[in-house]
Each structure stands twice: as structure tokens, then as C-alpha cells.
Amino acid sequence: MNPVELILAIPAASALLLALLPGYKLAARANVLAAALTLAASLMPFFHRPATTPLLLIDDFNIYLVALTAFVAFTTSLFSARYVIHEVSSGRLAARYLRFYHAMYQAFCFTMLLALTANNLGVMWVALEGATLTTVLMVGLYRTHEALEAAWKYFILCGVGIALALFGTTLIYLAAQPVMGEGMPAMTWSAILPRVGAFSPAILNLAFVFLLVGYGTKVGLAPLHAWLPDAHAEGPTPISAVLSGLLLNVALYVVLRFKMLLAGNPLALAPGPLMITMGLASLLLASFMLYRRRDIKRLFAYSSIEHMGIITFAFGMGGPLANFAGLLHMTMHSLTKSAIFFAVGHVSQVKGTQKIADIRGLTSSQPLLGWALVIGVVAIAGLPPFGVFTSEFLVLTTSFARQPLLALLVLLGLLVGFGALVMRLQGLAFGPGEGGGKTSPAALVPLFVHFALVLTAGIYLPGPLVTWFRHVADLLG
């Protein structure tokens, strides 16, 4: 059996089985088991590279993203199991609302992995559309007015984004059809990539604009980011973790696939400037917005927009070094941000609030949890010795060498964002703290595993990983 089929079959089958399981406690455990099996399957392509089929593809670019996605999905399922049981026992969530929660979680993992491994542009689109459908119910899980508003906004905005992306996909087919002939090959990514040089550049340009705006909505790029803070803040925290850790990355991966198509045609417009503009706009907007946040989950949601901006900027600059930095930053941000949301989830459960003003002195009242949050914020703010520092440093140095003015803007965004995070951290973590329950240290294991990986990457990137990132960076052009 093709390993990719196994990677996809496990979450798909688990989603169906979990939909039949009535008890949420049992379902939470089964969810962890399914995610662990998916993770094991996702490592198989490293040992035996599967052949490319018309529908599915594993290449050097997505092989590591598949593993990263399965890993974050697994650690989040561990966190989620504790989270939902606590929410129900503390009465914040009715157990019947959780009826399809775990089935949706697995279905979401399925759509993410399908979008990553799809070789067909139509299948890729269906996968990202499915991602919206599966997450929207989870975003509205609490059924409060705010949660419903967030879910509705998420649905409508991402629905429009997805619609525009479909128009872009149709245009890509229109460009491919005269060269490739009618039928499936003209929508198969691996078939059109070698021959994209002969496509009409003007149609490719128009298609890319629609695809960038459409899928860019899901990446959370400014000015299409409006859904992101609401969906992160009002949904349950495990969903905030997978939205930031998985969905944003996968949507950006899809944009990059189309960027590779455009790079293959010398007459088509350079996608760089468009991506640089959207990336910088997201970075600057989000870093200033960080200052006025009163809700801890919204704070980190804006930080996600900021980081997606940095990554999009890096890929927009292009070239081996900037692409390398972008890939590294995608990995580091995904690991760090999901870990921060784990910490935030525990914090809001022990303190019973998401308001920043009501959370004080965590390091004295809940030392382990408090310091975990400190580590997370230090890492995401881009301080050494964590991996985020390495990738941000690379982005800055390579852009200073090529576009000093743009680099200054990036530096401004980074410093402003850094200031906001440090200012908030002061109040959250230090000073006198009181009240709140305890978290068991075992609950914090997934979080520290993430931080250990980010720390390792910051100090020492293993040789094979570096060669491989380099190779992919060359592929991206």
C-alpha cells in the first residue's frame, strides 16, 4: 500500500469511527490514538518514498510539512483531551456540544494532510474548502454570541476566499489546456510544472492574483485577516493551536506551490513584489495591533498574523537564503505558537479568564506554567537561543544585503511586536500573583517537547536537515 494512502486513510477512518462514539472521554482517548497512528504513518515516506500518482504526491517540499503537521496534530490531541475534560467538569461547556468535536478534529487533520499531499489542483481546493467546513463548527463550539459571530465571520470570509481560489484554479486550467490538452493532466501539478514555460503568461498572472487573494485569506494576510483573531479567541484553545500551527502553514504551502508554477514561466509576472507587500503589511499592521489587546488569545492571534507576514515576506524575497529562512520560520512558528496556545489554555483554565488584566504574576502563583509561558513568549518574540531568532536573523540579514529599505521596515515591525509582547509579559508573568488552581506537570509535557525542539533548532540545526532545507529552498526559486 502506498504510504500516502495510509496517512490519509487513518484520519479519515478515525473521523467516521469517532462520529459513532457517544462518550466524549472515550472519544478524547481514541482521538489521541488516531493522531499517534497518523504521526507514525507520516514518518514512513522518509524510509520509502512513494511513487507520484495522478492524485497524490510526496516530494522534497511537502515530506517534512506532512511530518510536522502530523506531529503538531498529535501533541494538540494530547492537550485537547485534558482541555475538554476540564472544560466539561468546570461547567463551561456542555458535554453534548462535544458530540462531533473529535470526529471534526480528525476530519480537519485529514483535510490538512490531503491539501499537503494533493497532486491535483482541484483536490487541493476541495481539501482547503473541507478545512473551513470542519473547523467552523469547532470555532463556534461554545455557542455564545461572540463564538457564533466569530464562526459566521470565519465562514463568510473564508468562503469568499475559497470561491476566489476556485476561479484562480479554473484560470490555471485555462492556461494549461492549450498546451496539455483537455482532461486531468492539465490540472495535475507534477504534469504541468515541467511545461509551464509554454503557458500563456497573462492568464497565469491573473490566476495567481486570484489564488493569492483567495488562499491568502486563509493564511491570514492583511487586509484579509479579519476572521483570524476572532476565530482564535472565541473557539476552544486546542482549535486555536491547530489553526495557528497547521491551517496557516498549509494555506501558505498551497500559495507557494502556485508561486513555483509562476517562477517556471519566464514571461509571467514575478510573484515576489505582491507577496512582499502583503507580508510587510501584515507584519506592520499586526505588530502595532498587539499593543491594544486585552484578551490573551487575541494577543497571540495577532502575533500569528505578524509571523505569517514575516514568512510571506521571506518567500516573496526569494533566493536560496530567504527561502531557507522562510521554511525554517514556518517550522519554528508552528511549533512555538501551538505550544504557547497550550500554555494559554492552561492559564485561562486555572485563572478562569482570558482577560490579560485579570491574569497577574503567574510565575509566583503557578511557577511551572508561568515559566512555560515566559519561555514561549521569549521564543516567539525572537530572542536567542530559540529557533525563531535564527530564522528572523536570516530574513533580516538577507534582506539587508538586497533591499536595505525593506529590511528597515521588517526590523521596525519586529521591534514593535517585540516591545508589545515584553510589555504584556511583565504583567502576566511577574509581580505578586494569587489564586487559581494547579496544573499537573504531566499536562505540560507536550509544551516542553515543543520548546525543546525549538531550542535545539536555535542552537544546532542537524546537518541532514540543513541540506534538505537548502534543497527545498532551491526548488522554490
Place this chain on the structure above:
Amino acid sequence: MPSFANLGYDTAHGLDTCVLLLSFALLYQRRLFGVLTIYAWQALFLAAAAAWQAHAQQAPHLYITAGIALVFKAIVIPVALHRIIVYLDIHRTIETALGVGATLTVGVALVALSILLVLPITTASGALTRESLAAALSVVLLGLLMMITRRNAVSQVVGFMSLENGLILAAVGVKGMPLVVELSIAFSVMVAFIIFGVFFFHIRERFDTLDVHDMERFRGERR
């Protein structure tokens, strides 16, 4: 003397134009039931356009797309939304959209924009493909415009669905595009989800409000 090829061209062209005209009719329609009726007509013409393309391109799978448009979009959805409107008791709602004149002017500008965008770059494709693509893009943009100018959740959903009609129109117009049926099914599932959401959570208004007090409470930060 008109040849058969010309007849095919004219029919496809005529159907595309009807879909586009009904998009305009959606823009100025103020009553919710009126919006639904016009949407049903648009879906009917979309079904006819898809069936005609199935015949002209000798692509039998497009008959399925036409069937979905006919049964699901022209009948099931309008009936379901009709009941929801009665159930939520919002049929008397008179919408305070952007003025009719202003909306239509913007609409005409959007059609001009899509013609200017599409026609110059598709000179290599057949005349029929080019023109139906321009019409389809216009329908997409007019659907977006409707979503922006409407204040009521149900008519916003209708705007989304008419946008989707434009996408299907584009997909059937491009010769030999694979997966059209699958894509239109995927979209129909999404639409069904949205309508389910409106019904289940009793969403009457879209959440944007001009009341500053509400804005602070719902859209901004928790205090």
C-alpha cells in the same frame, strides 16, 4: 445564413447573458422573497447553460452539474430559505443597503472591469470561452458586491450562492475542464452548511452593526 456553429455560439452567449442580468436584478431587489425568486431563476439559467455546454462539448458529465443546479439550487435551496425566512419572521425586512443607483453604477463598473481584465489576456482561447469567462467573472464580482452591500444574513448567503453560480459558469465554459462535477458538489455541501448555520443558530442579521456600543461588546475586546 446562420450555421449550426453560430447557433451554438448564440445560445451559450444568450444563457450567459441571462445569468449576468439576473445578478443585476439581485442587486436592486429589496424584498427577501424577491431575492429568492430571482436567485432561483438564475440557477435555472445556469442549469440551462451547463446543459447546453454538455451538449456542445459532448461532455455528458456536465449534465450532472446541470442537474445539481436545477434540483438543488433552483428548487431545494430557495424552498428551504423561504421556510427559514418565515420561521425567523424576517420577511418584512426592508434592507437599508447602499442606494440602488450607487449599487448599480458600481455593478456596471465591475462588469467593465472584468471585460477589460479577461478579454485582452485570453486572445488564444476561443471566442466563446473568452466571453463566457468575462460574464462569469462579472457574476462573481457582482455576488461579492451583493455580499458587501446587504445587511441581512439570508441575502448575504444568496449573494454568496450567486457568486458560486459565476464560478460554475466559468468552470463549464472552459472546454474539457475535469472535476467540475466534484467541485460543484463540494460547493453545494458548503452552501448547505451555511444555510444550516443560519437556521440552527437563528442568524437574522449579519453581525456587523453600526451601534458603537454593540461594536465594543461584540467586535472588540472583552473588558
